[in-house]
Amino acid sequence: MFKKLGIYPIVILSMVFWGMSFVWTSIVFKYYHPITTVFLRLVISSTLLMVFIFITGKVEKLKKEDRGLLFISALFNPFLYFLGENFGLKNSSPTISSVIIATIPVFTPLVAFFTLKERLSWLNIAGIFISFIGIGIMLVNPDLSLNSSPVGAALLLGAVASAIIYSVFLKRLTHKYSALTIITYQNAIGVLYFLPFFLIFDFRHFITVRPNLELISALFQLAFFASSVAYIFYTMTIKKIGVSRTNVFSNLIPVFTAIFSAIFISEIFSITKITGMAIVIAGVMVAQVRKRRIEN
Numbered sequence: 001m002f003k004k005l006g007i008y009p010i011v012i013l014s015m016v017f018w019g020m021s022f023v024w025t026s027i028v029f030k031y032y033h034p035i036t037t038v039f040l041r042l043v044i045s046s047t048l049l050m051v052f053i054f055i056t057g058k059v060e061k062l063k064k065e066d067r068g069l070l071f072i073s074a075l076f077n078p079f080l081y082f083l084g085e086n087f088g089l090k091n092s093s094p095t096i097s098s099v100i101i102a103t104i105p106v107f108t109p110l111v112a113f114f115t116l117k118e119r120l121s122w123l124n125i126a127g128i129f130i131s132f133i134g135i136g137i138m139l140v141n142p143d144l145s146l147n148s149s150p151v152g153a154a155l156l157l158g159a160v161a162s163a164i165i166y167s168v169f170l171k172r173l174t175h176k177y178s179a180l181t182i183i184t185y186q187n188a189i190g191v192l193y194f195l196p197f198f199l200i201f202d203f204r205h206f207i208t209v210r211p212n213l214e215l216i217s218a219l220f221q222l223a224f225f226a227s228s229v230a231y232i233f234y235t236m237t238i239k240k241i242g243v244s245r246t247n248v249f250s251n252l253i254p255v256f257t258a259i260f261s262a263i264f265i266s267e268i269f270s271i272t273k274i275t276g277m278a279i280v281i282a283g284v285m286v287a288q289v290r291k292r293r294i295e296n
Helices: 008-028 034-056 064-090 094-101 104-116 122-139 150-174 179-206 213-241 243-264 271-287
Strands: none
Touching: 008 064, 008 094, 008 213, 008 243, 034 064, 034 179, 034 213, 064 094, 064 150, 064 179, 094 122, 094 150, 094 243, 104 122, 104 150, 104 243, 122 243, 122 271, 150 179, 150 213, 150 243, 179 213, 213 243, 243 271
C-alpha cells in the first residue's frame, strides 16, 4: 500500500500528528509537569508497540554490535529531544514552539553532508531558505522582538540539535531493522532514561493528580499518534529518501500546529502567521522538487 501511494503522504501524516502533539502536550501540562508527561507518553507508547510486535510476530532481535548505537540514538531522541521540547513548550506557545522545531531542516543538510555524504540540489537548498523565511515571519514580531521567552527558545533549539544528531544515528539503524523495531526499542530505552528523573522530581506531584477524560485522551493520543505512528512513518521515510529531504517536511509542523491551536485551544491566528505558513508550504514544495537524474 505504501509503495502504491508513495512515501510523501506518509511523512505528511507524521507531521500532522507532530503538529497536533504540541496541542495535546499543552493540554497535559494543565495537569502534569514536563518530565511526567514525557515519561507516561513513552510508557504507553512502548507498551502498545511491544504488544503489537508480539501479537503480529514481527519481533526482531538486536545484534550485539548495534545495542550501543541504539542506546546512544535514544539518548538524543526521545531523551534529550523531549527534555528540550517539553520544557521549551512550557515557556512558549504551541505554535512558536513548533516553529523553532521546524528549523531542523535548515541545519540538517550540513550535518548529513559531512556524516552521511548526502547531496542536495540547488532547488532543495532554495526550498530550505524559503521555508526559513516563512518561519522567521512567524517567529519575529514587527518590532523585531521574539514571540518566545529566551529560555524557552534556547531549550527548543537544544531539542533541534538533538533531533539532527538523532537523524544521523537513525539513518544507520534503518539499514538493519524495521521502523517498528527501532521505535519500539528506542521508546522503551527512553522510559529507562526518564524513570529516575520522574521518581526524583515529579512522582510526589504525579500521585496528587486525579486523571479525567481530557487528560487521559490527550495523553493516549500523544503516545499512540505522536510517539508511535508518527515516528514509524518518519523512520520509513528516512529509509526511502534520506535525512535531509525527510526533515524538510518538518517545516509543515508549525502550519498544522497553528491550525490545530486555533481550533482546539483558541490560540490567536493572525495574518502574520497565515503569511508565514504560506511561505513555509512554498518552501517545502520547492525543496522536494528534483530532476529525475538527481538522486540523494
